[in-house]
Amino acid sequence: MLLGAAVRAGTGQLLDLGAGVGTAGLVALSLDRAKEAVLVERDVATADLAAQNIDDNGFGEMARVLPLDIMSPGPMKRAAGLAENFFDVVIANPPFFEAGQGTLAPETSRADARHMDGSALENWARCAAGCARGGGELIVIYPAQGLVALLNAIAPRFGGVTVLPISPRIGEAATRLLVRGTKGSRAPLTLMATRALHGAAGRDFAPEFDAIFRGQAALDW
Structure with a gap:
């Protein structure tokens, strides 16, 4: 939900890499942040669910x-129809455990979505x-905890990087990051103030995030 909601207004062509069942891309479309979206997913069964979600939500x-x-x-990606130098915004939620770390999900497709090697x-x-x-x-x-590896991967290709840390609550360490960069930009990195998902007590979301999660x-x- 956060990834789809993070797409800038006025986006024309959106690409969602590792789209899963299509949540992020369809959130961006439903919020009118993007006009068209291509969802790339390697697991065939999951890709079928994404296609079904597209149809069920009227985004055919x-x-x-x-x-x-x-x-x-x-050549294989081009043959499959993945355009080069084309998309206004590319979004991704890459696997975040290196192979051999963390706990593998019992379902193969979920394990693949969470684990990859360092390269x-x-x-x-x-x-x-x-x-x-x-x-x-x-x-x-x-x-x-993956910020250094992520910046090392994207910095040679995307500049003007903006990092938005997200913590569970005010005063707690950030657990997730939203990172945005612009292809070809030479602007410096911007580290934004941390935003908290929840209030000081209880499980309710902060108003900003509650509105996002409600669509x-x-x-x-």
């Missing part, structure tokens, strides 16, 4: 799914850069 003329592994060679993040960034147009944006949601607002950052 605005979105499509490519059942494709972004680690595939360039794979570089490949995600390379794919995003190849698909984004000049001046296009990459937006990634990622665990806070009523986008993320202003």
Whole structure:
């Protein structure tokens, strides 16, 4: 939800890499942040669910799914219909545990979505850069402990990087990051103030995030 809501208003062509069942891309469309979306998902069964979600939510003329592994060679991606130097915004929620770390999910598709080796993040960034147009944006949601690896992967390709830390509550350490960069930009990095998902007590979301999770607002950052 946060990733889809983080897309800048006025986006034309959106690409969601590793789209899963399509949540982020469809959130961006439902909030009118993007006009059209391509969802890339390598697990065939999950890609089928994304296609069903597109149809069930009335986005058949605005979105499509490519059942494709972004680690595939360039010719294979082009043959599957993944355009190069085309998209205004690329969004991604890459796997965040290196292989052998964390606890594997019992279902293979979920395990694959959460685990990858250290070199794979570089490949995600390379794919995003190849698909984004000049001046296009990459937006990634990622665990806070992976910030160094993420910046190392995207900095050679995207500048003007903005990092928005998100913590569970005010005064607590950030656990997630939204990171945005612009292809070809030479602007310096901006580290924004941390925003808290919840209030000081209880499980209720802060008003800003409650509106996002209800599908009523986008993320202003």
